[in-house]
Amino acid sequence: MERILIIxxxxxxxRSEVFADLARRWEARIYFECQWDEKRTAEWLTRVSVNCEILDNKKSKKMFWNDIKNLEKFNAIIIYNNCFYNSIxxxxxxxxxxxxxFVNCDGCNDIEEHNLLKKILKHYLMRGAKGYFAGSQSAVKYFEYYGVEKKRIHLHHFTSLHEDEINKRNLTDIEKTILKQKINMIGNFNVxxxxxxxxxxxxxxxxxAAERIGVLIDFYIIGGEASEENRRYQEQHNLKNVHFIDFLNxxxxxxxxxxxDLFVLMTxxxxxxxxxxxxxxNGLPIITTDxxxxxxxLVENGVNGYIIAVDDTDALVEKIKLLRDNIALRRKIADANIEKMKKNIIDNIAKNHIQVLEDFFEDNK
Structure with a gap:
């Protein structure tokens, strides 16, 4: 059986689920550069059974360097993000x-590198891999920018979803109302x-945007304790239509x-x-930035959501109101988004990687 090393x-x-699938196919050593935080890492590793080492302690670092000394015992190495110290x-x-x-890239906003030293380093790091896993078209362009041949790039759809986490259909108004009552979502239109x-x-x-729109639309900001700045803004402007929600499972x-009724990400x-x-x-229309x-x-303007410019409050307010006032459009978008996500499941990432590696091992017997 072939042996692989993944970092x-x-x-x-x-990540762990994809790596675990590879470890079920071949003998695998799996490393992670760091923890997100101890509590979250412990919770994550109870959800996915994967034997791994985290390079934040002497024992794991010693094992890692021992593997580097004996790197020839592995048939292939998979470097999932070559921007980090140990991966480099x-x-x-x-x-x-x-x-x-093999090298992976999920996606990339800034493909061009203007720092000459970094550009030279990246060109060096991108050369010589047997294959390149691209989680998006932007990742394909990123690899091509650094001179990678297109035939060596293997595109998959980056996602965290399982098949059972994709709605089979759009919820009815009655189903939504019952769910709103359950979680105490109080607005007539909720973002x-x-x-x-x-x-x-x-x-x-x-x-x-919440201040501009007023109490007719409620906003739920989910993701832990609100920052001091955001909490102060809410209080100073008496934004009763803004609700801060802690981390949720x-x-x-x-x-x-x-x-x-709508999802917004003004990243x-x-x-x-x-x-x-x-x-x-889950069938939500999307408003996000370029x-x-x-x-x-994933978003096509007017088909399954809208792409607007960063920091464009006017455009955000306009698109929110547009979707609030057009129930038929929202339902059309909901159906389009559910349909679009059906093939974007995490199992397909592992299948993509396994097929690429199997072909490589077969060609190099």
Whole structure:
């Protein structure tokens, strides 16, 4: 049986599940660069059974360096993000020892690199892989920018969804009403946005839109304790139509998606944005920015949502009102989004990787 070594950034379930599928097919050593945080990592690893090492302790680092010394014992190396220290070190040793390796990229906002030194380093790192896994068209363009031949790029659809997490149909008005009562969603028209309270998520723009629109539309900002700035803005402007919701588990978050009428993500820069996939899978129309890779890849203006400019409060208010006032359009978009997500499931990522690796191993027997 072939042996593979995989290194990723941190053990999020959508990563661990793909790696676990590969480990069921071949003998695998799996490393992660770091934890997100201890509590969340522990919760993640209870959801996905994967034998892995996290490179934040002496024992794991010693094992990692021992594997580097004996890198030839592996038939292939998979480097899931070659922007991190240990991943770069591993790739350099793959080149030195002539061990075959594969590189992954989920997506990319800023493909062009204006820093000459970084550009030279990236050109070096992108050369020589046996294959390149691209989670989006932007990742394909990113690889091509650094001189990768298109025939070596293997496109898959980046996602965190399972088949049973995609709605079979759009909810009826009665079903939505019952769900709203269950979670105490009080508005007649409800907008949901999800993410951490950090500047790049653009919650300040959502708050400004909520102020402009007034009490006729309610906004639910889900993602932990509100930042001091966001809380202060809500209080100073008496935004009774804004509701801050703590982190939610997957099932609870899905209830909010299904009860809501619209999903908004005013991000200033996401290399993907998995919440877009989640919202679409639950039949929500999408408004997001041209700096959200998932939005740019998955949303077609007027068909299943709208792409607007970063920090454009006017456009956000306009599109929210448009969708609020057009029930037929919302229902059409809901059906389109559910249909679009049916093939965007996590199992297909693993199948893509397995097929590529099987072909490689067969060709190199």
């Amino acid at each position: 990723g950034e941190f053990p999020a379930p959508y 070190i591993l790739e350099v040793f793959c080149k030195i020892k002539k061990v075959p390796f 949901v946005t999800v993410g951490r309270h950090i500047e790049c998520k653009g919650f300040d723009i959502v708050l400004k 997957k099932n609870s978050l899905r209830e909010y998606y299904n009860a809501a 200033r820069g996401d290399t993907w944005g998995l919440v877009i996939n989640e919202a679409m899978a 700096r959200c890779v998932a939005g740019v890849e």
